[in-house]
Amino acid sequence: MPEEEESGIDELMRLSQQFTRQQEEHEEQERQRVEQGKKVQGVLHGLQDLNISMTLEQLKPVAPPEIIKEVESIKTTGATEDLRKVISGLADDLEIKIGSISATDTDRTALLNSMRTLNILMDLYFSLH
Numbered sequence: 487m488p489e490e491e492e493s494g495i496d497e498l499m500r501l502s503q504q505f506t507r508q509q510e511e512h513e514e515q516e517r518q519r520v521e522q523g524k525k526v527q528g529v530l531h532g533l534q535d536l537n538i539s540m541t542l543e544q545l546k547p548v549a550p551p552e553i554i555k556e557v558e559s560i561k562t563t564g565a566t567e568d569l570r571k572v573i574s575g576l577a578d579d580l581e582i583k584i585g586s587i588s589a590t591d592t593d594r595t596a597l598l599n600s601m602r603t604l605n606i607l608m609d610l611y612f613s614l615h
Contacts, residue, residue, distance in 0.1 A: 534614065535561060541610040549603040557610065569611050576604040 538561050545554050556572050559565075580600050587593050 537610065537613055541606060544606045545603060548599040549606070553603060553607070557607070560614075566611060566614050569607065569614075573604065573607050573611060576600060576607065580604060 538557065542554060542557055545557060553572055553576075556568055560569060580597070583593070583597050583600065587597060
């Protein structure tokens with residue numbers, strides 16, 4: 487009987503070690519998965535920042551300061567709801583301007599800049615989603 491007891495204890499020890507080893511492997515895999523997720527999020531955030539910076543450079547010659555300020559705020563807040571409102575407002579303004587344009591050079595330039603601003607902001611908005 488002592489050999490059977492010793493054999494049973496040995497088997498329990500072996501199973502315990504196997505379980506511990508499997509648990510450690512699982513924990514390591516989980517840690518690696520979390521680290522990989524953090525790296526992916528960092529890359530995505532970097533791409534988003536780059537996209538916003540490129541958008542700002544495109545907007546500077548054509549957009550009014552309040553729109554540039556709104557886009558700059560996305561870098562820190564990440565909120566795009568205000569950007570959606572700006573885009574909607576620009577679209578409404580364009581509709582009004584197109585309906586009442588008197589074909590002067592000043593009106594054409596303002597209309598062209600509004601159209602360019604709207605297009606740039608829409609590109610940014612849809613790339614963020």
